[in-house]
Amino acid sequence: xxxxxxxxxxxxxxxxxxxxxxxxxxxxxxxxxxxxxxxxxxxxxxxxxxxxxxxxxxxxxxxxxxxxxxxxxxxxxxxxxxxxxxxxxxxxxxxxxxxxxxxxxxxxxxxxxxxxxxxxxxxxxxxxxxxxxxxxxxxxxxxxxxxxxxxxxxxxxxxxxxxxxxxxxxxxxxxxxxxxxxxxxxxxxxxxxxxxxxxxxxxxxxxxxxxxxxxxxxxxxxxxxxxxxxxxxxxxxxxxxxxxxxxxxxxxxxxxxxxxxxxxxxxxxxxxxxxxxxxxxxxxxxxxxxxxxxxxxxxxxxxxxxxxxxxxxxxxxxxxxxxxxxxxxxxxxxxxxxxxxxxxxxxxxxxxxxxxxxxxxxxxxxxxxxxxxxxxxxxxxxxxxxxxxxxxxxxxxxxxxxxxxxxxxxxxxxxxxxxxxxxxxxxxxxxxxxxxxxxxxxxxxxxxxxxxxxxxxxxxxxxxxxxxxxxx
Numbered sequence: 073x074x075x076x077x078x079x080x081x082x083x084x085x086x087x088x089x090x091x092x093x094x095x096x097x098x099x100x101x102x103x104x105x106x107x108x109x110x111x112x113x114x115x116x117x118x119x120x121x122x123x124x125x126x127x128x129x130x131x132x133x134x135x136x137x138x139x140x141x142x143x144x145x146x147x148x149x150x151x152x153x154x155x156x157x158x159x160x161x162x163x164x165x166x167x168x169x170x171x172x173x174x175x176x177x178x179x180x181x182x183x184x185x186x187x188x189x190x191x192x193x194x195x196x197x198x199x200x201x202x203x204x205x206x207x208x209x210x211x212x213x214x215x216x217x218x219x220x221x222x223x224x225x226x227x228x229x230x231x232x233x234x235x236x237x238x239x240x241x242x243x244x245x246x247x248x249x250x251x252x253x254x255x256x257x258x259x260x261x262x263x264x265x266x267x268x269x270x271x272x273x274x275x276x277x278x279x280x281x282x283x284x285x286x287x288x289x290x291x292x293x294x295x296x297x298x299x300x301x302x303x304x305x306x307x308x309x310x311x312x313x314x315x316x317x318x319x320x321x322x323x324x325x326x327x328x329x330x331x332x333x334x335x336x337x338x339x340x341x342x343x344x345x346x347x348x349x350x351x352x353x354x355x356x357x358x359x360x361x362x363x364x365x366x367x368x369x370x371x372x373x374x375x376x377x378x379x380x381x382x383x384x385x386x387x388x389x390x391x392x393x394x395x396x397x398x399x400x401x402x403x404x405x406x407x408x409x410x411x412x413x414x415x416x417x418x419x420x421x422x423x424x425x426x427x428x429x430x431x432x433x434x435x436x437x438x439x440x441x442x443x444x445x446x447x448x449x450x451x452x453x454x455x456x457x458x459x460x461x462x463x464x465x466x467x468x469x470x471x472x473x474x475x476x477x478x479x480x481x482x483x484x485x486x487x488x489x490x491x492x493x494x495x496x497x498x499x500x501x502x503x504x505x506x507x508x509x510x511x512x513x514x515x516x517x518x519x520x521x522x523x524x525x526x527x528x529x530x531x532x533x534x535x536x537x538x539x540x541x542x543x544x
Contacts, residue, residue: 074528075351075428076106076124077181080143080150081174082223082230083167087184090525098148099225106427116146121160121177122423133220139440143175148225150175156241157438158217158416160423161353165212167191171229178424179353182209183523193523195516200354204417208353208515217416242409245447246402250463253456256449257467260391261296263442268296271380271434279303281379283369284331286319288461289384289393291476292468293436297382298327299471304382307374309365310335313493319479326472336368341490342497344368346514346535351425352418355511359418361491363425370429381431386421386438390446391461392454404451412443428528502540513539 079088081101088094092105097115104111108125111117116129121141129144133153141160144151152162152175165174165182167189174185183193193209200206205213215221218237223230250256272278282294284306297304306329308320317333324331344367348360351367366383375381388394389411398404415421426433436442449463456462459478469477498507517538521530 074106075178075424077104077176077178078107078119078121078124078143079103079174079176079181079185080145081172081176081185082225083170083172083174083188085174085185085188087188087525088181091184091527097145100145100148100150102145116144119143119145121162124177124427149222151220151222152215154215154217154219156218156440157412157421157443158215159421159438161419162215163207163212164215173223173230173232175223178527179207179209179212180350180519180522180527182212183519184525186211187523193519195512195519200417208355208512209519214417240413242412242447245409245444246405248405248448248450250445250449251453253453253463253466256445256453257463257465260442260445260449260464261292261467263439263445264292264436265296265300267434267436267439267442268293268300268302268382271382271436272300272302275380279376279379280305280382281375282306282382283366283384284308284320284323285384286316286323286479287384288465288468288477288479289387289391289437291320291323291384291472292387292464293382293384294323294329295327295468295471298329304329305332305376305379306330307332307334307369309369311341311490311493312338313489319476323472323476326476332374334369334372334374336372338493338497340372341368341494342501342536343532344371345511346518346530346532346539347371347425349511349514350518351422351428352420354417354419355508355515356418357495357507357511359420360507360511361494362420364494365490367425370425370431373429375431377430379431381426381433383433383435384437385435386415386443387446387461387464389415390437390443391449391464392451393460395455395460398451401451404455408447412447503544509543510539513542516542 084101088103092103095102095111111126112128117126118129119126139155141155142153163176163179165185172189186193196208196210204216207214221234223232280302284290284294294306306324308317310317321331344364348363348367352363395407421438453463465477495507498510499505502510514535517535
């Protein structure tokens with residue numbers, strides 16, 4: 073595991089010089105590690121934060137809603153542009169005393185940046201709360217979604233200008249209009265097919281893998297990839313607390329695929345805790361536990377180099393997969409919008425973990441065309457007769473058996489009883505019942521290690537043991 077990152081600063085940061093390469097661009101210092109193909113030799117250039125690729129700038133950054141987060145570096149100026157969904161974070165550190173700043177993509181790097189200004193990197197003493205710019209590190213902010221922030225050198229010093237959208241992009245979906253379940257479901261499948269076709273067209277010789285549970289979301293993605301005759305290898309993850317192998321195998325039989333079950337032991341799941349916290353940059357229990365399956369899967373190393381991973385992540389949020397009881401349709405609409413908005417700070421749809429493990433990963437449901445179609449679908453189509461994702465299931469019923477199309481929803485962190493099993497283990501190990509304390513202690517230990525120059529070269533068992541020791 074070796075995570076890539078980028079830092080753009082207007083001061084030299086000596087703590088980073090042993091961690092990565094540095095290029096001076098005018099009065100700016102661009103530090104980086106794991107940047108595919110390095111930096112262009114001419115400016116301006118764009119750094120795509122999601123893919124960690126740098127290319128010559130094609131022009132001005134977009135002014136319309138876009139699902140792309142970019143750092144554009146020019147002579148003595150840097151502009152940050154954040155996605156409407158803000159999946160991949162840009163963090164900000166500032167030193168008012170010296171007019172210093174740093175824009176960076178890895179929260180743990182705060183431990184190397186702040187000391188350069190004589191400041192300590194400390195874990196925030198209280199909860200982050202609902203502030204969209206708050207982070208776990210005191211004094212470090214995360215740029216909000218849909219922001220365009222430019223920092224430019226002037227005769228009088230560095231000038232910062234920030235522009236935000238007047239209205240949240242999500243507000244336009246408060247009046248959904250797709251009111252026929254079959255038509256709405258088919259429209260979403262058509263968008264998914266286009267997304268998968270575009271992924272395949274850009275990688276004509278690639279092989280694929282999918283992370284397959286027993287549910288309709290990963291099942292839909294896996295089925296559509298197989299229907300395009302892609303070389304798909306579906307993996308299903310089980311634990312000592314349970315699995316969904318038989319349900320996943322049923323989908324594979326219909327799609328003409330061979331299932332590859334992966335049974336992880338309890339220690340492998342717990343060993344994934346520090347890495348999940350590290351890549352998420354948050355310690356919210358539900359978010360961490362959702363990420364544990366994917367983290368342990370990446371750590372297992374079962375995906376062959378070069379295989380592109382497809383998942384069903386994100387569908388629950390846009391298709392009312394985890395709705396709470398409601399009396400009025402507007403309540404379900406609000407649930408969906410709020411669920412998508414929460415991901416802007418949770419890190420759960422970020423790409424940094426996949427990059428660290430060298431697996432190119434896509435979440436087809438979490439793409440602008442698919443999300444737009446889903447959010448345009450009325451509550452009456454999404455939930456009917458108590459069944460969630462009614463529209464998607466109705467459309468998929470034409471392709472798979474009724475048992476697959478209408479199987480009851482199990483959340484990814486509930487599938488195989490993973491969440492309950494993890495919390496029982498954490499309680500037994502720590503002697504208390506608050507999992508967030510374990511996750512917070514892991515993050516604090518990782519931040520301290522980063523300050524010592526150990527950003528990724530640490531032992532998960534040792535991090536976990538030290539975290540337990542601090543809270544017992």
